[in-house]
Amino acid sequence: MRWRSLAIVTLTTMALIPTAASADRRGEIEAACRTQQWMAASGCACIADSAMADLNETQRAWMLASAKNDRAEANRIQGEMTMNELQALGAFMAQNSVACQQ
Numbered sequence: 320m321r322w323r324s325l326a327i328v329t330l331t332t333m334a335l336i337p338t339a340a341s342a343d344r345r346g347e348i349e350a351a352c353r354t355q356q357w358m359a360a361s362g363c364a365c366i367a368d369s370a371m372a373d374l375n376e377t378q379r380a381w382m383l384a385s386a387k388n389d390r391a392e393a394n395r396i397q398g399e400m401t402m403n404e405l406q407a408l409g410a411f412m413a414q415n416s417v418a419c420q421q
Contacts, residue, residue: 344371344376344379344383345367345368345370345371346367347383348366348367348370348371348379348382348383348386349363349364349366349367351382351383351386351387352366352367352386354386354387355386358416358419358420359420362419362420363419365415365418365419366415366416366419369411369415369418369419370382370411370415373407373411374407374408374411375404377396377399377400377404378400378404378407378408378411380396381393381396381397381400381408382408384396
């Protein structure tokens with residue numbers, strides 16, 4: 320019975336870790352957007368929310384590296400993405416840079 324309780328606690332904790340990591344990534348994207356100073360705070364929140372909903376972790380990592388002007392990291396990540404991921408990222412950037420400013 321003790322092992323079963325330990326397993327349940329461990330699995331529950333493991334299930335919560337991605338949520339915390341996702342919240343951290345969302346905050347990182349919003350903060351990096353704000354440093355660019357071309358979009359209002361509400362627009363950066365919109366971009367971050369949309370990125371969490373519409374992009375995978377690799378695409379979000381590229382967005383963050385790009386916003387931080389870390390060209391080497393952005394290029395490395397870009398080299399790992401598939402053509403579909405790159406196209407989806409391009410479409411995301413085009414659509415949300417306009418939609419989130421309104």
